[in-house]
Amino acid sequence: MAKINWDISGEGGFAIVSMGGSARCQLVGVKTLLYNGRTDFGNCEVVGEYRQQSSSSNCRGMLVLRSDVDMSNCYRLVIFGPRLYYVQKAVDGTVTTLATLNSTQSWDIYLPTRFRADGFQLSVDEYAGGEWVNVITVLDNESSHIAGRVGIGGVSVAGYHGLFDNVTLGERQV
Numbered sequence: 001m002a003k004i005n006w007d008i009s010g011e012g013g014f015a016i017v018s019m020g021g022s023a024r025c026q027l028v029g030v031k032t033l034l035y036n037g038r039t040d041f042g043n044c045e046v047v048g049e050y051r052q053q054s055s056s057s058n059c060r061g062m063l064v065l066r067s068d069v070d071m072s073n074c075y076r077l078v079i080f081g082p083r084l085y086y087v088q089k090a091v092d093g094t095v096t097t098l099a100t101l102n103s104t105q106s107w108d109i110y111l112p113t114r115f116r117a118d119g120f121q122l123s124v125d126e127y128a129g130g131e132w133v134n135v136i137t138v139l140d141n142e143s144s145h146i147a148g149r150v151g152i153g154g155v156s157v158a159g160y161h162g163l164f165d166n167v168t169l170g171e172r173q174v
Contacts, residue, residue, distance in 0.1 A: 006034065008033050009032050010030040010031040011030050032064070033153065035151050041147060041148060041170070042146060043118050043119065044066065046114070046152065047114045047115075048164050048166065049111060049165040050165075051108065051162065052080070052160075060154060061152070061162045062079070065148070068148055072092060073091055073144070074148060079113065082106075083102070087124060087138055089140060091144070098122070099138045111126060111128075114132065124137075
């Protein structure tokens with residue numbers, strides 16, 4: 001996808017950096033990239049490999065589902081610190097945490113992580129040992145987030161940053 005396929009918002013910057021023969025997306029500051037080719041994703045997923053520069057909580061990555069254009073209404077998986085997961089929803093700008101997990105996987109590797117919405121069910125999976133392993137499942141029966149945009153985001157302070165690689169997004173795959 002080209003740069004024009006994304007609504008890019010927030011303070012800071014982003015760059016495509018070359019590391020180890022691969023092009024990776026580095027987000028600095030408070031940055032969100034939402035795919036603008038479709039605004040009506042329902043049963044959807046975002047899959048990405050995310051790695052932090054350090055185990056500090058000074059940087060966080062996000063996988064975003066069913067978002068409006070400014071993320072005031074959305075679901076998001078926030079990844080930070082030594083691989084902590086927070087499944088959150090935002091309603092009119094108010095953020096609520098629906099589930100948390102301390103993953104056993106290391107923060108300093110590119111770990112494929114999948115964030116999915118299927119009806120009222122949200123799930124987080126890690127790719128470990130050659131297969132997808134579900135680590136969080138949560139139901140949100142009160143949600144009005146039935147469709148929206150998908151994308152990635154990040155927050156970093158004090159010169160820390162995270163990197164995304166191999167990001168795919170779209171309709172939920174079997």
